[in-house]
Amino acid sequence: MSRRLFASLLVASCLSCTAAIAQPQKPVKIGLLATFSGPFGIIGQAVSNAIMMEIEANGGKLGGVPVEVIKQDDQAKPDVGLQxxxxLVEQDKVDILIGPTLTNVILAAYQxxxxxxxxxxSTVGGPxxxxxxxxxxxxxxTSWQNSDTAASMGQHLQNKGVKSLYIQAPNFEGGREVVAGLKRYYKGSVVKEVFTPMTQQxxxxxxxxxxxxxxxxxxxxxxxxxxxxxxxxYAQAGLMSKIPLYTASSIDGTNLPGMGDAPIGSYQTASWNPDLPNEANQKFVVDYRKKYNAVPPFYxxxxxxAARLLASALRQTGGAGDHAALASAMEKADFESVRGNFKFSRNHFPMxxxxxxxVVKTAAGVVEQQTRGKVFDLHGDDFVEQCSMKRN
Structure with missing residues (x-):
């Protein structure tokens, strides 16, 4: 081989290597399917706010990997969610889908x-x-199994010795699961159980x-x-002072400002609240309030x-080319949750x-929820034993 030919091949090889090195990393595609319109639109917007805040804070990346977010509105309709x-899967070729919002839409879109x-x-519904x-x-x-939060309220009411309870919820899959969870732990008398239409105002x-x-x-x-x-x-009817109101997954930063003083004196169970003292939560609350001028809701x-979970997994895998490897990395839940204690059960639902x-009114005149005590420690859902899946 002549020296000239060898030199030419060497230059071509180096140029090829340089081009390969300079090629930008292909972004991981994330589909964000949520309810952005109608009465549940405030939930979808809160979900989007939190995810985009974490991505933007890291220069458009999660776990050092560039990401692209494609948003779709499921309109709280199963057929729209499925479509x-x-x-997102077939045309946009997403690697990850976050959502939908409501349980009936999740079930429609799941397969x-x-x-x-x-x-x-799922960051909201948990069928x-x-x-x-x-x-x-x-x-x-990364949220709950639908009945978990109500189950903790059922346990609280049982511990408190409440003898009779009136139950009311919207008539959809998630509403029925919430009530079922409450009744698994509350053993007193249910005076009446009412399910109202989803659109009732x-x-x-x-x-x-x-x-x-x-x-x-x-x-x-x-x-x-x-x-x-x-x-x-409920408050305008004069009931708040006569019959105590207990809720679950109902009052949060998205709707509390619109209630005025009405919810003062009511109680709720939750796995998260802005006042939880862990470092990750304190940073999240400060950053969210600074960016959106609002108290973050649990959604x-x-x-x-979910964004931090993905970041931890992508940091391990370096990308989403291997979806099985990504899911396996996610199982480890190797991140600091804003809730403090957090890990996945075998079924990939939280413990x-x-x-x-x-709900109280502070000396400064602010209506907010304050944590009063713990009902469950590292509690998992009641359906995990029906899951035959083995951990990776």
Missing amino acids: AATK PVVQAKVVMI SELAGKFCNPYFFS DFSAELTQIRLAAPEAVFAFYPGSLAINFVKQ AAYAYD QDYHLLE
Whole structure:
């Protein structure tokens, strides 16, 4: 081989190496499928806020890996959610899908996502079916199993010795699961159990029934803006001072400002609150308030944890080319949760602490929820034994 030919080949080889090194890393595609419109739109926006805050704070990356977020509105409709999920998987070729928001939409969108072996993360709804017999290596929840928070309230009411309880919730899969969770732990008398239409805004008829039933306490579950109407009408009817109101997954930073003084004196159980003292939570609350001029709701906290979970996994895998490896890395939950104690059960649903919160008005005139005590330590859901999936 002549020296000239050798030199030419060497130059060509070096140019090829330089081009390969200079080529930017392909971004990981994340589909964000949430409810951005209607009465539950405030939930989807809070989820988006938290995820985008973490991505932007890290220069468009998670775990050092560039990411691209493609947003879709599921409109709280199962058929729309299914169509959007299919598009994100088949056309947009996402590596990860976060969402949808509501349980019935999650169940509609679930199959095309996990069948394609795309990692799916729920930050709000947690269907019992997916915690139990239909658990899947590619599905994770960073929020709860739907009945968990109400289960902790059921335990609190049982511990408190409440003898009679009136129960009310919206009539959808998530609402029914919440009530079922409450009743698994509360063993007192259920005076009446009422499920209202998802679109109902006027609760005067139900409040009259509550007054006539005269229970020792009322448990209500109403997410998003539905809670504003129910809680305000409950207080306006003069019931707050007569029949204590207990809730779960209902009052948070998205709707509390719209309630005024109405919820003062009510109680809720939750796995997160802005006043939890761990360092990760304190930073999250400060950053969220600074960026959005609002107190973060628990929906945002669980979405923020989802982003940090992904970051921890992508840091280990270096990308999302191997979805099975990504899911395996996620199982480790190698990140500091804003909730403090956090790990995954075998079914990829959280084990976490649950706390009792009270709505109070501070000396500064601010209406907020304050943590009063712990109900459960590192509590897992009641459906994990139905899951036959083995850890990676």
